[in-house]
Amino acid sequence: MEEARAIYSFACANCGGEITDGRLLEVGVCEKCLPSSDGGLLEVAEKLRAEGKLEKLREYLRIQLEYEDFRKFFEKALGFEPWALQEVWAKRIFSGDNFAIVAPTGVGKTVLGLIMALYLYRKRRRCYLITPSSILAQQLYEKALSFAERAGIRDPGAIIVYHGGLSKGEKAEALKKIGEKSGRILLITTDRFLVDHGDALMKVKAFDYVFVDDVDSFLKSPKNIDKAVALLGLRPESVEKALKLIEVRVKLAKSSSKELAEEYEKLSEEVRREKARRRGILVVAGATIRGRRTRRMMIFEELLDFEVGRFQEFVRNIEDFYLKEGGDIIEKAVELVKRHGGGCLVFTPHALGRAYAEKVAERLQQAGLKVYLYQKMETDVLQRFSEGEIDVMVGLAASRSPLTRGLDLPARIRYAVFVGVPRRELRIRFDE
Ligand SMILES: [Zn+2]
Structure with missing residues (x-):
């Protein structure tokens, strides 16, 4: 190996300790973690696991392996592999992030959302897809069944659809099933369903994965935000607390006092505790997110670490610039x-x-x-x-x-x- 030109502190991807620039570029982990220097990061992580020395790379390895499994499932269902962006989104889901996919129509957002739901369904998880219209709900349901068959899912009985186009009998049947299925489920409904039957949904067990297919349509009913949060296992109180926290933060930015600062710390702690109850993750997709960034939308950010506003222009005259690396x-x-x-x-x-x-x-x-x-x-x-x-x-x-x-x-x-x-x-x- 070349002579080290620099030693970085806290930079070994595994132990977080010192590492030379050469090792950092070539291997990513320091000599203490792994003396050898060949193979990519995935191989390195697997070697570390074999030696019982996995630390910070544990999470990386878990996501890589999970994704590998997902990739095979995706290919089985569709006949081709996910493309680069779908890979990025899938890995974010496996890392437990709540996030928005903002991308034009046709890049495969919905397909990714659907295949992920089926993949998790196979793993006995509770999944929920929300679409803007009855036609789309029905289409998604039919696709779900055919992909499930191709991917070898043996029990598609808990894949359930509910929309306005169903007959009275079908609707009643669907509602009954939703109430009964406390284990794995893949539910597909319109966002209207949350308005009409949201209360019934609040009574069933929380979902592990909720995918909203058209976030603009979904956000037209602001109360859907509260419901989405509840679907993931958070309590209604958490919404009230988050709103209060936002209010205090705004006040605090205008004028601060000891009382306000203390209240802020106290509320932050309470919100942190509420957040810990979350069971599932939320992914929303759309070609745009047009909705105004209201206080209610900020609940997403507060409770789900979710940055809705990131896609809108709220930055005044801010320039991004960066320095080339090198030097101190x-x-x-x-x-x-x-x-x-x-x-x-x-x-x-x-x-x-x-x-x-x-x-x-x-x-x-x-x-x-x-x-x-x-x-x-x-x-x-x-x-x-x-x-x-x-x-x-x-x-x-x-x-x-x-x-x-x-x-x-x-x-x-x-x-x-x-x-x-x-x-x-x-x-x-x-x-x-
Ligand atoms: Zn190390």
Whole structure:
């Protein structure tokens, strides 16, 4: 191997320890984890597992293997493999993310959603597909049955459809089955069903996977948001708490007080606890998401870590720019902030932890800047920041952090710097 030009701290993909640049590019894990250096990351992960040394790569390996299984299932059902975007979406589902697929018609969103439902159904999970119309619900149902047969699903009896085009008898039969099936199920309905029979659905066991095929249509009834959240196993109280939290955050951004900050921390904790009850994941798809970003839509973000607004333009005059890699990245960030002055948010990668954020803050301070290392919402910090008493706020790039959301200081925040690449997608947004 070449001589190391740099050693990265916290960068081994498995143990999170030190790793040389050569190893990082070539293998991804350090010598301590795995002395050898051949094979791709998947092979490396499998070797680590064989040696009982899997750490951070455990999750990676699980998703790769699960996807491999899914890929075969997909091919059996359809006769061809998923394409690149479908692979990305499938892996996000396996990693347990709630998310929106915003892509034009014809790229295979619905097919992915349907095959995933069948795949999970085969694994005895509870799945629910929501479509905008009776015709689509019926089509999806027929496809589900034919794909199920091709994929070798032996018991399609719990694949159930309900829509306005069914006869009275068929409807009654479907409702009865929905009430009875407490184990695996693949339910296909229109979004109208949630309005008419939502209460009945709230009584059955939560779903593991909910796929909304046309999110624009779905969001026309704002109450559907509450219902979607409940379908995943969250309690109705969680919606109230999330709304309250959003309200307090907005207030806090305008003027802070000790009481408000304490209330915020308390509510955050309660919402965290409510969120832990979630059983399933939600995937919504659409060609666009046109709906206004209402308070109710923010519930998705709050309770499901779901960024609906990400696809809309809420960013005022924000330019994205990045620095080419190489050299001391903290040094570059310091130069940048010195050049551009106060009113800056600096984000550090969540994966590198608080210690790294502290290091960055310290370097900025040494450069003569007035720095605030964000820990939690403290009284008067925002005021001091907006009055220029603080030049730079440094914090982790976590999408939960109030630093990254709901900071309503457009006059003060002039730019943001990411030191390193945020490991999770993140957008800074200034609420209207
Ligand atoms: Zn390592």
